[in-house]
Amino acid sequence: MHVKNPILGLCQQAKFALSAAKVDQCPEDQGYEVAFAGRSNAGKSSALNTLTHASLARTSKTPGRTQLLNFFSLDEERRLVDLPGYGYAKVPIPLKQHWQRHLEAYLGSRESLRGVILMMDVRHPMTDFDQMMLDWSVASNMPMHILLTKADKLTYGAAKNTLLKVQAEIRKGWGEGVTIQLFSAPKRQGLEEAYGVLANWMELADKPAE
Numbered sequence: 244m245h246v247k248n249p250i251l252g253l254c255q256q257a258k259f260a261l262s263a264a265k266v267d268q269c270p271e272d273q274g275y276e277v278a279f280a281g282r283s284n285a286g287k288s289s290a291l292n293t294l295t296h297a298s299l300a301r302t303s304k305t306p307g308r309t310q311l312l313n314f315f316s317l318d319e320e321r322r323l324v325d326l327p328g329y330g331y332a333k334v335p336i337p338l339k340q341h342w343q344r345h346l347e348a349y350l351g352s353r354e355s356l357r358g359v360i361l362m363m364d365v366r367h368p369m370t371d372f373d374q375m376m377l378d379w380s381v382a383s384n385m386p387m388h389i390l391l392t393k394a395d396k397l398t399y400g401a402a403k404n405t406l407l408k409v410q411a412e413i414r415k416g417w418g419e420g421v422t423i424q425l426f427s428a429p430k431r432q433g434l435e436e437a438y439g440v441l442a443n444w445m446e447l448a449d450k451p452a453e
C-alpha cells in the first residue's frame with residue numbers, strides 16, 4: 244500500500260510568513276507552532292531549510308545571524324519558527340539582553356507552541372544554555388526533541404557514541420520525555436525521524452493515500 248506522509252507535503256510548501264522583533268509582532272497565537280532553538284551556529288536555519296526543501300531561513304558562517312523570530316507557515320494552522328541563537332559571545336551585551344528577553348517572552352507566553360526542536364552541534368553538545376532549555380522544557384511541560392547536528396563532521400561511530408552519551412545524560416538529569424537523534428543537513432540524515440516528531444506534535448499522523 245502506498246503511504247502518504249502529510250507533514251512532508253506541508254513542509255515542501257512552507258512559505259515565509261513574517262519576522263518578529265518582539266512577541267506582539269508574532270502571527271496570531273492559534274493552531275500549531277514548532278520552534279527551532281539552539282546555540283548560535285548550531286545549525287537551526289540549516290535544519291529548517293533541509294526539512295522544508297527550500298532556502299527559506301538564512302544560514303551563515305557568522306554566528307548570531309538570525310536576530311528575529313522568523314515564522315514560516317505550512318498551512319493556515321501550522322507554523323515553524325526559527326528562533327535567534329543564544330550564547331554567542333561576540334554579540335554586544337545590550338543586544339544579547341534584548342534577544343534573551345524576547346526569547347523568554349516568546350517561550351513563556353506562546354499558547355500555540357506544541358514543541359521545541361533543540362539543535363546542538365554534535366561536537367559541542369550540552370552547553371549551559373542547552374541545559375537551561377532542558378530545565379525549562381521539563382518545568383513547563385513542553386515537549387522537546389534534540390537534533391545533534393553536523394553529524395557528517397564525525398565518523399559514524401563517534402557520532403553514535405555522542406548520541407548514546409548525551410541520551411544517557413538527559414535521561415538521568417531530565418527524564419524520559421526528551422527525545423534525541425543525529426542529524427546532518429548536507430547529508431540529509433535524520434529527516435524521517437524529525438518529520439515523525441513534527442507530524443506527531445502537529446497532529447498529522449501518517450495515513451494511507453486515497
Ligand SMILES: Nc1nc2c(ncn2[C@@H]2O[C@H](COP(=O)(O)OP(=O)(O)OP(=O)(O)O)[C@@H](O)[C@H]2O)c(=O)[nH]1
Binds near residue numbers: 281302306307308
Ligand atoms: N557540515 C555541516 N555543516 C552544517 C550543518 N548544519 C549547519 N551547518 C553549517 O553551520 C553554519 C551555521 O549554520 P546555521 O544553520 O546558519 O546556524 P544557526 O543555528 O541558524 O545560526 P544562528 O542563526 O547564527 O543562530 C553554516 O556555515 C552551515 O552551513 C550540518 O549538518 N553539517
Ligand SMILES: [Mg+2]
Binds near residue numbers: 287289302308309325
Ligand atoms: Mg539561523
